[in-house]
Amino acid sequence: MQQPIHTAKADGTSTAFSPVAVIRSPFHEKFxxxxxxxxxxxxxxxxxxxxxxxxxxxxxxxxxxxxxxxIVQFHACPPFDGSMTxxxxxxxxxxxMGVFATRGTHRPNPIGMSVVTLVRIDYEEGxxxxxxxxxxxxxxxxxxxKPYLHYADAVxxxxxxxxxxxxxxxxxxxxxxxxxxxxxxxxxxRPGLLSLICQVIGLDPRPAFKKKxxxxxxxxxxxxxxxxxxxxxxxxxxxxxxxx
Amino acid sequence: MQQPIHTAKADGTSTAFSPVAVIRSPFHEKFxxxxxxxxxxxxxxxxxxxxxxxxxxxxxxxxxxxxxxxIVQFHACPPFDGSMTxxxxxxxxxxxMGVFATRGTHRPNPIGMSVVTLVRIDYEEGxxxxxxxxxxxxxxxxxxxKPYLHYADAVxxxxxxxxxxxxxxxxxxxxxxxxxxxxxxxxxxRPGLLSLICQVIGLDPRPAFKKKxxxxxxxxxxxxxxxxxxxxxxxxxxxxxxxx
Numbered sequence: 001m002q003q004p005i006h007t008a009k010a011d012g013t014s015t016a017f018s019p020v021a022v023i024r025s026p027f028h029e030k031f032x033x034x035x036x037x038x039x040x041x042x043x044x045x046x047x048x049x050x051x052x053x054x055x056x057x058x059x060x061x062x063x064x065x066x067x068x069x070x071i072v073q074f075h076a077c078p079p080f081d082g083s084m085t086x087x088x089x090x091x092x093x094x095x096x097m098g099v100f101a102t103r104g105t106h107r108p109n110p111i112g113m114s115v116v117t118l119v120r121i122d123y124e125e126g127x128x129x130x131x132x133x134x135x136x137x138x139x140x141x142x143x144x145x146k147p148y149l150h151y152a153d154a155v156x157x158x159x160x161x162x163x164x165x166x167x168x169x170x171x172x173x174x175x176x177x178x179x180x181x182x183x184x185x186x187x188x189x190r191p192g193l194l195s196l197i198c199q200v201i202g203l204d205p206r207p208a209f210k211k212k213x214x215x216x217x218x219x220x221x222x223x224x225x226x227x228x229x230x231x232x233x234x235x236x237x238x239x240x241x242x243x244x
Numbered sequence: 245m246q247q248p249i250h251t252a253k254a255d256g257t258s259t260a261f262s263p264v265a266v267i268r269s270p271f272h273e274k275f276x277x278x279x280x281x282x283x284x285x286x287x288x289x290x291x292x293x294x295x296x297x298x299x300x301x302x303x304x305x306x307x308x309x310x311x312x313x314x315i316v317q318f319h320a321c322p323p324f325d326g327s328m329t330x331x332x333x334x335x336x337x338x339x340x341m342g343v344f345a346t347r348g349t350h351r352p353n354p355i356g357m358s359v360v361t362l363v364r365i366d367y368e369e370g371x372x373x374x375x376x377x378x379x380x381x382x383x384x385x386x387x388x389x390k391p392y393l394h395y396a397d398a399v400x401x402x403x404x405x406x407x408x409x410x411x412x413x414x415x416x417x418x419x420x421x422x423x424x425x426x427x428x429x430x431x432x433x434r435p436g437l438l439s440l441i442c443q444v445i446g447l448d449p450r451p452a453f454k455k456k457x458x459x460x461x462x463x464x465x466x467x468x469x470x471x472x473x474x475x476x477x478x479x480x481x482x483x484x485x486x487x488x
Contacts, residue, residue: 016260017353020344053344053352057328061345064405071315071355084301100264100297100389101305108297109261109387111315113357115399143353145344151410154398155359161308166395 019141021049021129023072026196027137030076030105032205032220034135040199044191045116047129047142054126059145067148068118068129073141074110081106090163093208101161112136115148170204171236173197173229179238186241190223197227201236219244263385265293265373267316270440271381274320274349276449276464278379284443288435289360291373291386298370303389311392312362312373317385318354325350334407337452345405356380359392414448415480417441417473423482430485434467441471445480 025045027033034040047070049058062068085096086104099107114134122128129145175183175197183194200220204211217239220227226244229236269289271277278284291314293302306312329340330348343351358378366372373389419427419441427438444464448455461483464471470488473480 017355020352052326053328055328057340058342059344060329060340060342061405062342065345065403067399067402067404069357071353071357082296084297084299085304096301096304098302098304098306100303101309101391103390103393107388108264109315111261111355111388113313113315113390115397144351144355146347146357147345147407148399148402148404149347149407150399150402150404151408153359154400154402155311155392155394156398156400158311158392158394158398159309160311160392160394161305163391163393164395 017143019050019073019143020053021047021142021145023070023134023136023138023140023142024048025134025136025138025140026190026193026223027135028221028223030137031218032200032222033137034200034203040135040196040203041117041133042192042195042199043132043134044119045131045134045136047131047145049127049129056123056127059121059127059129062118062129062145062147063121065118065147067115068131069144069146069148069153070114070116070131070134070136070142071144071146072112072114072136073143074105074107074112075139075141076137077105077110080108080110088162089208090167097162103163111143115153167203169199169202171202171231171234173201173236173238175238179241183241186223186225190225193222193225196222197238197241201227201229201238204231204236206231261387263294263317263387264297265291265386265389267314267378267380267382267384267386268292269378269380269382269384270434270437270467271379272465272467274381275462276444276466277381278444278447284379284440284447285361285377286436286439286443287376287378288363289375289378289380291375291389293371293373300367300371303365303371303373306362306373306389306391307365309362309391311359312375313388313390313392313397314358314360314375314378314380314386315388315390316356316358316380317387318349318351318356319383319385320381321349321354324352324354331452332406333452334411341406347407355387359397411447413443413446415446415475415478417445417480417482419482423485427485430467430469434469437466437469440466441482441485445471445473445482448475448480450475 087093116131116134119130187193228240229238360375360378363374431437461474472484473482
């Protein structure tokens with residue numbers, strides 16, 4: 001062990017848990033991130049193990065599992081303000097539910113859990129898990145990696161209240177031929193960009209209360225690009241894709 | 245908010261996360277606890293919310309979900325010793341797997357996750373969630389409670405390597421008529437005791453390396469009782485059930 005776990009930092013702030021890995025993903029800001037994992041199944045991302053855990057032994061046998069859990073910190077959230085209720089976007093943003101009855105990021109302990117597809121493990125230059133289906137911000141600290149156990153975790157008979165079905169694609173996304181060509185250029189080092197743009201904007205990332213008569217131009221950051229779009233009559237038009 | 249979250253304790257030890265609830269369960273020691281949730285589906289347990297979260301608003305809407313996730317601390321484990329591999333009981337205890345390829349309790353950050361059945365919520369004297377199917381030690385600190393989302397969490401196509409199927413009942417459990425009568429007395433304030441004894445011992449909680457030619461008498465603590473048994477030729481005989 002090269003670094004202590006469960007000890008106070010020298011600067012006086014406390015951290016009982018230290019990250020074992022960090023997320024690399026195309027999502028560089030919260031706006032636009034699918035609200036649950038698996039909504040956008042093709043999103044490529046990586047879990048980069050940190051020292052002293054970046055060793056082959058630590059993941060021995062993990063390749064036999066198709067899916068893994070990531071236990072993460074919602075690190076980009078403001079501190080919990082003590083509010084016991086939140087307004088889930090799924091309910092139009094105007095109905096309050098208990099903080100423990102939702103999966104929102106603003107909660108007493110900002111711990112998240114996501115099941116993702118394990119695509120492959122890269123053993124060159126440390127250990128990198130290549131994953132798909134994540135809903136995680138680039139730079140997210142990972143506290144734990146666990147195999148998904150089908151018999152324990154897949155509860156077929158579960159009923160999930162107001163959130164039983166996944167949110168549906170809400171918007172048709174239009175991109176001009178010229179912009180498509182530009183995106184194809186960008187795709188050389190940003191895999192799946194065009195498909196990602198369509199899926200992320202299609203889920204309509206705008207706040208629920210904005211969805212009527214909205215003339216604003218919105219920007220979603222994907223990889224290092226700012227994807228700007230506007231919405232009218234259920235159609236989202238991408239107006240610009242530029243490095244930010 | 246009556247107590248700060250995310251602050252260092254006065255004694256110098258650190259805790260970034262504070263419990264929001266605590267588990268009450270029949271499992272008063274690690275030995276005998278099913279190795280995954282749901283193996284013993286009838287185990288009644290409770291999640292008792294702690295102040296300031298023991299308010300009705302904090303769980304508003306949770307009753308619409310049949311299952312919930314508990315994010316907990318494996319609080320009875322010794323500190324992580326830096327070992328990158330563990331010996332899963334499922335593999336007979338003689339094969340080493342990466343710590344991130346197993347669900348064992350001895351891991352870099354001792355965080356556990358269990359999906360349990362939410363039976364009902366009791367609003368008398370604070371907030372208590374009555375659950376079934378847990379694999380948690382009495383007194384376990386709970387960091388988070390989240391609704392189980394069927395569309396996000398139940399991955400039907402997942403393949404789970406060496407742990408795809410649940411462990412099977414391994415032992416036939418014999419209990420004398422006299423002991424059964426005594427257990428029925430005990431059951432008045434310890435719901436489901438007899439069934440619990442048969443299931444817990446049936447899963448054979450003995451260490452894997454002990455399973456051959458074993459003449460020891462073992463004790464499992466369930467509620468406040470010591471349940472003593474011995475094993476021969478695939479049959480476990482309960483020899484004593486006494487308050488401990």
